[in-house]
Amino acid sequence: xxxxxxxxxxDICQRGTSLTIQCQVDSQVTMMFWYRQQPGQxxxxxxxxxxGSEATYESGFVIDKFPxxxxxxxxxxLTVSNMSPEDSSIYLCSxxxxxxxxxxxxxxxxxxxxxT
Amino acid sequence: xxxxxxxxxxxxxxxxxxxxxCNHSTISGNEYVYWYRQIHSQGPQYIIHGLKNNExxxxxxxxxxxxxxxxxxxxxHATLRDTAVYYCIVRxxxxxxxxxxxxxxxxxxxxx
Numbered sequence: 001x002x003x004x005x006x007x008x009x010x011d012i013c014q015r016g017t018s019l020t021i022q023c024q025v026d027s028q029v030t031m032m033f034w035y036r037q038q039p040g041q042x043x044x045x046x047x048x049x050x051x052g053s054e055a056t057y058e059s060g061f062v063i064d065k066f067p068x069x070x071x072x073x074x075x076x077x078l079t080v081s082n083m084s085p086e087d088s089s090i091y092l093c094s095x096x097x098x099x100x101x102x103x104x105x106x107x108x109x110x111x112x113x114x115x116t
Numbered sequence: 117x118x119x120x121x122x123x124x125x126x127x128x129x130x131x132x133x134x135x136x137x138c139n140h141s142t143i144s145g146n147e148y149v150y151w152y153r154q155i156h157s158q159g160p161q162y163i164i165h166g167l168k169n170n171e172x173x174x175x176x177x178x179x180x181x182x183x184x185x186x187x188x189x190x191x192x193h194a195t196l197r198d199t200a201v202y203y204c205i206v207r208x209x210x211x212x213x214x215x216x217x218x219x220x221x222x223x224x225x226x227x228x
Contacts, residue, residue, distance in 0.1 A: 004159075033215060042203070043160065043218040092159050094216075104150075105216060107159030 002027050002095055004108035012114045013083055020079045021111045023093035028073035030096065033105070034066070037090040046091075049076050083115045119143065120204045122222045128198075130228050134191040138204030141185040147208050149180060150216070151189045153200040160203065160218075163189065194226045 003026040013019050023032065034046040046066055047055040055068040069077045080087050090110040097104055121139040128134040140149065151163040164171055164178045166187075171178045177190040191198055203221040207214050 042220050043216075045215050045217070048215060094159070104162030104165075107161070110157075110159055 002029070002097070002106040004093060004095060004106055006091075006093060006108040006111050008111060009109065010112040010114075012116060015084050015115055017083055018079055018081045019083065019113060020077050021091050021093075021113075023076045023078070023108055025074045025095050030073070032070065032076045033094045034068065034076075034078045035092045035094065035107075037092065037110070039088065043092065046078070080113065083113075085115045088113060088115045119206050119217070120219050122202070122204055122219060124220065125223045125225070127225050127227060128191075128194045130196060130226055131193055134194040134198065134224060134226070136189040136191075136202050136204075136222050136224065137186065138189070139186045140204070140206050143184050143206050144208065147206045149178065149184075149187050150205040150207060151176070151178065152203045152205065152216070152218075153198075154203070154221070155197075155200040163202075194224075196226050196228065198224065199226045200224060 005024045007022045011019055032049045035043040036046050037043045045058050046061045047057040047068055049055045049068050049070040051070050051073050065081055067079045090112050092107050092110045094105045094107040119140055119142055148165050148167050150165040152160040153163055154160045164173055164176050166178045166180055168180055168184055180187045201221040201223050203218050205216055
């Protein structure tokens with residue numbers, strides 16, 4: 001299975017500031033996904049990030065608020081910009097099966113963000 | 117929006133089988149049924165998937181009805197570590213590059 005790490009694991013930030021979350025995978029993958037999980041809720045996809053192209057955002061999410069970088073096949077960052085308390089969530093990255101033999105996606109442990 | 121309906125919560129005794137139902141009455145012919153679970157404070161974990169035949173792996177069994185409008189995930193001998201939220205998801209591809217649309221899931225509590 002793919003091993004995914006995220007940094008930071010948690011953070012407390014003031015409103016109006018920005019936080020960049022890093023996602024590192026131990027294998028090369030074409031597609032990476034960023035999800036948000038608000039308190040007590042299910043996961044919602046923010047965007048899909050392919051290496052070498054701009055991220056594709058889901059309805060309700062915009063690049064100015066959640067800029068994403070994908071500089072290589074093992075790394076991606078998600079920035080939460082101009083934060084407000086409503087951005088308090090767990091942010092998770094996931095990747096496709098890097099070997100293409102299975103059908104599952106692998107998820108990182110998440111970054112727990114609290115905005116005060 | 118999620119295309120599945122699951123009970124919000126279920127309880128199961130440790131050592132007994134846990135049977136988690138899922139309705140997906142609008143599933144299309146090319147859509148697979150996937151199950152993931154999320155243990156508290158962790159990222160979701162893949163369990164199993166299937167198209168129309170029943171499937172079994174080391175974690176669970178998946179029973180899909182003949183009309184494919186519903187399915188059941190079976191954990192044959194539930195343990196306390198199986199306490200988690202279980203998500204049933206339909207998606208149009210077997211490949212891992214398709215996005216996952218999560219519904220509310222079923223919170224399974226395994227009791228000692």
